Amino acid sequence: MKKVNDIWQTRLHQHINETRSYLKYMLNDHLLFVFIFLAAGGALTYQKWLETLSPDFPAVLIMTVTFAFIMIASSVRTLLKEADIVFLLPMEYKLKEYFQKAFTYSFISQSFFVIVPLILFTPLFFKATNANGRILLISLVLLLLVKFWNLRVSWRISYFTEASAKWGDILVRLAINMCVIFFIFSQTYIFVAILFVVMAGYDTYFSNAAKKKALKWEPLIAREEGKKQSFYKLANLFTDVPKLKKQAKRRAYLDWVVSRVKYNKENVYEYLFMRAFIRSGDYFGIVVRLTIIGCVILSFMDIELFGSIVVSFIFTFLTGIQIMSLYKHFELLELPNLYPYAEKKKMSSFLKIICNILLIQVVIYSIVILVKSDLIVFIEVLIATVLFVYLFVYAYMQSRMKKKDVVS
Numbered sequence: 001m002k003k004v005n006d007i008w009q010t011r012l013h014q015h016i017n018e019t020r021s022y023l024k025y026m027l028n029d030h031l032l033f034v035f036i037f038l039a040a041g042g043a044l045t046y047q048k049w050l051e052t053l054s055p056d057f058p059a060v061l062i063m064t065v066t067f068a069f070i071m072i073a074s075s076v077r078t079l080l081k082e083a084d085i086v087f088l089l090p091m092e093y094k095l096k097e098y099f100q101k102a103f104t105y106s107f108i109s110q111s112f113f114v115i116v117p118l119i120l121f122t123p124l125f126f127k128a129t130n131a132n133g134r135i136l137l138i139s140l141v142l143l144l145l146v147k148f149w150n151l152r153v154s155w156r157i158s159y160f161t162e163a164s165a166k167w168g169d170i171l172v173r174l175a176i177n178m179c180v181i182f183f184i185f186s187q188t189y190i191f192v193a194i195l196f197v198v199m200a201g202y203d204t205y206f207s208n209a210a211k212k213k214a215l216k217w218e219p220l221i222a223r224e225e226g227k228k229q230s231f232y233k234l235a236n237l238f239t240d241v242p243k244l245k246k247q248a249k250r251r252a253y254l255d256w257v258v259s260r261v262k263y264n265k266e267n268v269y270e271y272l273f274m275r276a277f278i279r280s281g282d283y284f285g286i287v288v289r290l291t292i293i294g295c296v297i298l299s300f301m302d303i304e305l306f307g308s309i310v311v312s313f314i315f316t317f318l319t320g321i322q323i324m325s326l327y328k329h330f331e332l333l334e335l336p337n338l339y340p341y342a343e344k345k346k347m348s349s350f351l352k353i354i355c356n357i358l359l360i361q362v363v364i365y366s367i368v369i370l371v372k373s374d375l376i377v378f379i380e381v382l383i384a385t386v387l388f389v390y391l392f393v394y395a396y397m398q399s400r401m402k403k404k405d406v407v408s
């Protein structure tokens with residue numbers, strides 16, 4: 001049997017290898033191209049927007065709210081498994097070093113979500129305040145200390161089962177985070193020092209209270225499993241993930257959509273695909289999220305014909321690519337084979353549903369453009385994106401799906 005202190009190293013190695021194996025499918029050529037295109041377009045738009053920035057723009061307040069929610073989302077990745085409640089629980093007193101290493105890994109990995117947003121906010125920070133490189137570095141160090149504090153308190157709170165303690169902690173920490181981050185970006189360091197003393201006292205209180213309690217294994221294991229499943233759901237948009245536990249949601253308010261599929265022996269897969277899309281959080285969720293993100297971007301950008309068409313094309317393309325796995329949703333299900341005409345209509349049923357979904361998304365984007373622009377731009381964008389959808393679905397996607405069928 002391995003030493004207890006070696007368990008963390010083994011699990012971390014397995015976790016990194018598994019993450020890396022899925023990332024190579026997720027960061028494929030198509031997605032990288034879109035990201036590069038979005039980054040270049042976003043950087044150009046960001047620069048032009050900064051040139052028109054008014055002096056009274058609440059940059060510090062926006063940064064404060066953003067980083068406050070980043071900080072409050074802190075939690076320790078323990079990499080615990082379901083079997084640990086049987087095999088490791090009796091050795092809990094020997095696992096101090098294990099959880100220390102888990103905390104260190106969590107802090108290092110989650111620091112990325114502090115550093116990257118700060119880099120993105122740097123041009124705005126310099127433009128809206130009198131900050132320079134030295135102040136930016138001081139702000140980064142202080143923000144990382146705030147992140148470290150949030151992780152510590154989050155770990156102490158995991159010893160508590162009372163809902164009042166958990167919700168009370170979230171509210172108190174959110175208030176403290178917003179105050180200290182506001183003073184960091186406002187460069188009022190005397191108040192930052194005072195709040196750091198308050199934070200130290202808050203941490204000490206819960207550290208002492210946690211010593212009287214036992215570690216709550218079941219919630220920790222459930223939280224870890226939830227994080228793994230969230231990553232698997234994301235990876236499943238690009239490749240098959242055997243460990244993904246699929247969950248279906250009723251969504252009774254969308255039953256009228258399924259009922260529109262005609263009761264016909266040739267519409268077996270059309271019914272199944274439509275029902276799978278509506279009930280599965282993987283497909284339905286990604287369409288909703290990308291539609292909302294696209295609408296937000298169109299709402300804030302300067303509405304020009306070329307820019308509107310490009311944004312609509314990109315998010316329609318992203319949506320179509322990421323819900324292509326719907327075609328394989330019933331791959332292991334033998335029931336459709338009982339229907340004689342089902343297989344013949346599988347491809348056409350799939351393409352019809354994807355086309356309808358993307359057309360609805362295009363109409364929503366066009367309505368946003370109509371609200372911000374005029375009727376001419378609306379009509380031109382609508383026509384261009386509808387043509388793109390038909391070409392994308394019935395040329396690119398159909399060809400790609402046929403190649404996959406031949407290979408499989």
